[in-house]
Amino acid sequence: MSSTIQSIESILVDIPTIRPHKLSMTTMGVQSMVIVRMKDSDGLEGLGEATTIGGLAYGPESPESVKLTIDTYFKPQLIGQSADQINTLRVMLNRSTRGNNLAKSAIETALLDLQGKRLNRPVSDLLGGAVQQHLPVLWTLASGDTAKDIKEALDLIETRRHCAFKLKIGSRALMDDIRHVAAIKEALGEAASVRVDVNQAWDESTAAKGMAELQAAGVDLVEQPTPMKDHAALVRLSERFHIPILADEAVADAKDMYNLAAAGFSGAVALKIAKAGGPVRALEQAAVAQAAGIGLYGGTLLEGTIGTAASLHAWSTLETLHWGTEMFGPLLMKDDIVVKPLNFHDNGVDLPTGPGLGIEIDEDKLALYRRKD
Ligand code: MUC
Ligand code: MG
Numbered sequence: 001m002s003s004t005i006q007s008i009e010s011i012l013v014d015i016p017t018i019r020p021h022k023l024s025m026t027t028m029g030v031q032s033m034v035i036v037r038m039k040d041s042d043g044l045e046g047l048g049e050a051t052t053i054g055g056l057a058y059g060p061e062s063p064e065s066v067k068l069t070i071d072t073y074f075k076p077q078l079i080g081q082s083a084d085q086i087n088t089l090r091v092m093l094n095r096s097t098r099g100n101n102l103a104k105s106a107i108e109t110a111l112l113d114l115q116g117k118r119l120n121r122p123v124s125d126l127l128g129g130a131v132q133q134h135l136p137v138l139w140t141l142a143s144g145d146t147a148k149d150i151k152e153a154l155d156l157i158e159t160r161r162h163c164a165f166k167l168k169i170g171s172r173a174l175m176d177d178i179r180h181v182a183a184i185k186e187a188l189g190e191a192a193s194v195r196v197d198v199n200q201a202w203d204e205s206t207a208a209k210g211m212a213e214l215q216a217a218g219v220d221l222v223e224q225p226t227p228m229k230d231h232a233a234l235v236r237l238s239e240r241f242h243i244p245i246l247a248d249e250a251v252a253d254a255k256d257m258y259n260l261a262a263a264g265f266s267g268a269v270a271l272k273i274a275k276a277g278g279p280v281r282a283l284e285q286a287a288v289a290q291a292a293g294i295g296l297y298g299g300t301l302l303e304g305t306i307g308t309a310a311s312l313h314a315w316s317t318l319e320t321l322h323w324g325t326e327m328f329g330p331l332l333m334k335d336d337i338v339v340k341p342l343n344f345h346d347n348g349v350d351l352p353t354g355p356g357l358g359i360e361i362d363e364d365k366l367a368l369y370r371r372k373d
Contacts, residue, residue: 002082003040003118010070010106011035012063012371015304015333022144024170024201026054031333032063033304034103035366036070038110040083046114047357049307050106050274051329058301059249061102069103078107084118086111090278101252101277102301108278109310109357116356123313123357127283130316135298136324136348138164138193139331146180150187157192163347164193164324166223170201174210182217195323197223200249204233208240215243221323223270224248235264246270246297246323253277254284261292268323270299271315273307279314286318298325305330305338309357312342316351324348337365 013033021028032055036048050066052058061069077096081089089111093104116123124130139162141149149167156162167184169177185194196219202210207225214222221244226233228249238245245267251257252275269289276282286296298315300308308327315325327349330336339360343350352358 002084003042003044005038005078005081005083006041007039008070008075008078009037010067011037011366012067013304013337013366013369014371015335015337015369017332018334019143021140021142021332022171023053023142023168024199026057028054028302031302031304031329033307034063034066034070034106035306035337036106036110038114040114040118042118044114044117046110046112046117047306047359047361048106048108048110048113049303049310050102051301051303051307052102052274053302061100066100066103066106069097069100070106073097074103074107083111083114086115086280090280102274104277105274108280109273109307112279112310113356120355122353122355123279123310124316124351127279127314127317130313130351131319132316133351134346134348135312135315135321135327135351136164137328137344138162138166138195138324138326139328140166140168140326141184142168146183149184153184153188153192157188160346161344162328163191164195166195166197166326168199169196170198174202174206178210178213178217181214181219185218193220195219195221195223195246197248198225200224200227202226204230204236207233207237211237211241211243215241219243221246221268224250231260231263231265234260238265238267244268244295248299251285253281254288257285257288257292257294261288261294266294268295268297270297272299272301273311273314274301274303279310283314283317295322297321297323298327300326300329302329302332304333305336305342306357306359308342309352309359312349312351313357335365335369337362337369
């Protein structure tokens with residue numbers, strides 16, 4: 001007899017960041033996550049996480065709305081169902097609920113963790129097996145201060161924690177941003193890869209000027225320069241410049257990926273389990289991108305360790321991550337709610353081992369950081 005879902009708890013957790021993290025749409029001083037604890041009739045527990053950036057600044061779901069969606073809409077449908085029928089449960093939630101992919105991702109992650117624990121296999125095995133055990137991870141420089149960013153990067157290069165950097169730009173005047181990026185690229189030199197993320201802040205003509213300048217400065221990749229819904233602008237810019245574009249907000253799932261590729265886009269895509277609605281859906285998107293010759297990149301919404309581990313299990317099954325990953329979320333936070341943090345070293349991170357996600361909650365830390373009503 002298969003086990004059934006007995007209980008689902010969703011917990012809001014707030015952890016301060018190590019420094020202000022400045023993006024074009026918000027500055028983060030704290031990261032808020034929803035942690036899902038799903039128990040089955042055998043007493044096993046699956047963990048899931050949903051995270052976003054800056055409340056409602058980044059996308060239409062907030063941590064609070066994710067909690068409400070899970071508690072009010074998903075929980076009554078899921079309790080009593082077979083916990084191992086992950087595809088059936090995904091179809092059920094997709095039929096009953098439009099969108100809300102962050103909440104769906106947290107549930108799919110908890111189901112995968114539970115299944116892995118039941119079968120005594122890591123989540124990567126449930127997804128076909130890991131091709132790589134150590135994944136490259138970049139770091140985002142987003143203090144907003146050029147000298148501070150250079151110092152931060154040089155320290156990280158020295159300790160071999162990271163050798164690739166993403167700079168968050170788009171909130172200042174174009175040439176101020178360009179000077180900031182060019183100074184950092186010059187200080188770090190050829191050995192470090194420097195990329196930028198504009199988070200949709202430019203219109204197409206600003207993007208054209210910006211991309212020409214960034215190309216000349218030796219930047220490797222420009223992420224989401226223009227508004228997410230303007231696929232035509234991304235296509236035109238990708239035809240016009242040889243510096244590649246990374247599509248992020250423009251592409252949430254396999255269907256978006258197909259539409260953008262069919263419109264003629266070339267470049268790369270940031271896969272995110274949260275955008276797609278879970279690790280399995282993110283890998284469907286990866287398959288479409290691969291078929292269209294679009295480069296892969298393991299993206300984050302700055303998840304904590306649970307969401308980061310779930311993403312790593314998915315990305316580890318991909319043969320090639322052309323642009324590596326940015327799964328550094330736990331390092332941006334001052335503390336963690338797990339017993340054994342992920343092991344970041346040699347410009348990357350180890351895939352956690354053990355059944356399920358390979359992650360265990362630290363109950364004291366969870367009690368400390370959970371939001372008090
Ligand atoms: C984004 O848009 O890519 C990923 C890294 C980071 O610093 O912000 C996120 C979101
Ligand atoms: Mg981005």
